Structure formats: structure tokens, C-alpha cells
Amino acid sequence: MFASIEDLAERLNAAKYVIDPVTLQVVYLAARMQKPVIVEGPPGCGKTALAQAIAAAGNTVIERLQCYEGINEEKAIGKFDNALQKLFLDTQADRIEKDWAAIRSSLHTLDFFVQGPLLRSLLYDKPCVLLIDEVDKVDEGFEALLLEILSEWQISVPKLGTVKHTTVPFVLLTSNEVRRLGDPLRRRSFYLRVEFPTVERETEILRVRSTTANPALRRLIAGLAQALRGWQMEKPVSIAEMLELAQALELLGFEDITPEMRDILLPLVAKTESDRKRLLLRDGFASLVHDSHQYAGRFHVNPEESGLLEGSTTW
Numbered sequence: 001m002f003a004s005i006e007d008l009a010e011r012l013n014a015a016k017y018v019i020d021p022v023t024l025q026v027v028y029l030a031a032r033m034q035k036p037v038i039v040e041g042p043p044g045c046g047k048t049a050l051a052q053a054i055a056a057a058g059n060t061v062i063e064r065l066q067c068y069e070g071i072n073e074e075k076a077i078g079k080f081d082n083a084l085q086k087l088f089l090d091t092q093a094d095r096i097e098k099d100w101a102a103i104r105s106s107l108h109t110l111d112f113f114v115q116g117p118l119l120r121s122l123l124y125d126k127p128c129v130l131l132i133d134e135v136d137k138v139d140e141g142f143e144a145l146l147l148e149i150l151s152e153w154q155i156s157v158p159k160l161g162t163v164k165h166t167t168v169p170f171v172l173l174t175s176n177e178v179r180r181l182g183d184p185l186r187r188r189s190f191y192l193r194v195e196f197p198t199v200e201r202e203t204e205i206l207r208v209r210s211t212t213a214n215p216a217l218r219r220l221i222a223g224l225a226q227a228l229r230g231w232q233m234e235k236p237v238s239i240a241e242m243l244e245l246a247q248a249l250e251l252l253g254f255e256d257i258t259p260e261m262r263d264i265l266l267p268l269v270a271k272t273e274s275d276r277k278r279l280l281l282r283d284g285f286a287s288l289v290h291d292s293h294q295y296a297g298r299f300h301v302n303p304e305e306s307g308l309l310e311g312s313t314t315w
Contacts, residue, residue, distance in 0.1 A: 001058045012053055017053035018205045019053075023194075026190050036172070036188060037190045039194055041194035046238075049239070054170060063128050069137050069139075076145070077118050079113070084112050088107065121171075122163065125167065127168060127169055129171075130169040132172070135175055217254075217256070235272050257289055259289050266280070
């Protein structure tokens, strides 16, 4: 998928993804060694965005399996289309008595199988990115189901048989740590731990991913993100939400964040009633803005002039 680690870095840079050296190396090795990657960290820290960036860098598509409690094999692998099978039988009525064995065999092929994301990911002519999102929400039985595909790159389906891969996908499994993933899955995978970015890193993400032209405002938005997460809110703000905040400030023509902007910004940063009430407390938002300026003030590097950007290996 990638010719070299430098090739991967350039492609991710073109995809506007800010990556650190360790993650860059792990992604490259996983692609070359055809091993899955488990990415664990809090919700909103950019785990899914990594899969999207890898797909963009590889000029390929994402097959996404969104996990949830109670998900079954049919949702993940697929199922036979009974209506299509019946329609086929109706068209073969004159052959059933003479060629029943052949007709019955035809019914249990991929032609009559509605493929789920796990199966589809193995059958692309060009490797895709298989994102198994929030895998920590499934039970141990479903987790065991994943072991065959991640070990042998094949899937066994009753009546259909064993479907072997056409290409090997790049597999990324994300976890919000609702429960601990089992050791068999961990042994088969590389592991990445992802946290919320520092003020410096989030400022750089804003430079790359937003259209906010004011460097001081980008630092202040990153400082606001740091302050909000430091408050241990019920729902910490995600990187994506801070990018939306930057867009909102630009649309409204703001070049600063002040306590008077509380009612405007509250719907953008407080997504639960308890978080909203906390920021509505007397001097609550003003204190938050003060902390934001403090965090922003600790970062004095101008991203446009920093050697950490544009062609550097610190992504």
C-alpha cells in the first residue's frame, strides 16, 4: 500500500492528517506486515480519523463495521438473500426435477449472498481499509469471530463454505475501553494508545485542517480545548468539535474568545445537560476563558515558522 515510510508520511501530509513519529511507524509496519492495529483511547481523540486518513493516503475505500452491543454475524459477515433465492427457483421450475443438485448448489454461492463489511473487505481487487469501530462494545463471542479473518484472512460461513481473501485489507480496530479486549485479539495486532492532543499539537491540527487564518486564534481554540478537557466534563470535547468551533468563529467573524460569548459558544462545547449547567454557573465560563488564554499563552511557537512542519518527520 505504501512504498516507504517517507511515502506514507507524504501521503498523510497531503491528506491533511497530523501524525506523530510512533504512529507513523506503526501504520507503516502494519501495512507492510499485514497486521491489524488496535487503537485505544477516549472518545473524540481522533481514532476514527486515523482510519480515514490511511484510506485517503492509500487512495482506497473504507469498509466500516460499527460495533454495538448485540451485533451478530449477519450484520458483520452477511446473509443469504432468501427472496432472491426464491425468485431464482421460480425461474428454474422446469429444471428442478432433473437438475436439483446443481440448482441447490447454485443457491449457496456469493451470487445469492448479501455481503457484510467483513466479507466485502476481503474481496476488493485493491486492498481497502477495514475499520472495526468501537470493538470494545461487542462480547467475547463476537470478538472470537474476528480471529479467523485477522489470522487467516478468510471467513467460514455455513452452506457458503470458506471464502478466502482476494486482497488483504488494512485493519484498524478502535476501542473506547468500555471493556478490556481479549488477549488473542491483542496478540494478533499492533497496539497504539491515543490521548487528546497537547495545545501545540491541536494548534497544528487546526492549522492543517481548519480555514482559520489567525495563528493567535488557533492557539486560543487549542487552549480552550485543553481547558475544557481539564474540567473533566461528562463529555469532553472532541478534536472534530473544536474544528467545528473554529469554523463557527470564522463564520461569525470573531477573532477572540471572551466571557461575553458564552451563550453563543455553549451549544458548541457543552453536549450534555450537566456540562451545560456547569458552564452556566456564576463565573464558570469566564473562568474557562481565562484558563484558555493561560494555556494558549504557554505556546509561543509560530507554526508557520516551526521546523516541525512541512517536510519534517514530526507529523
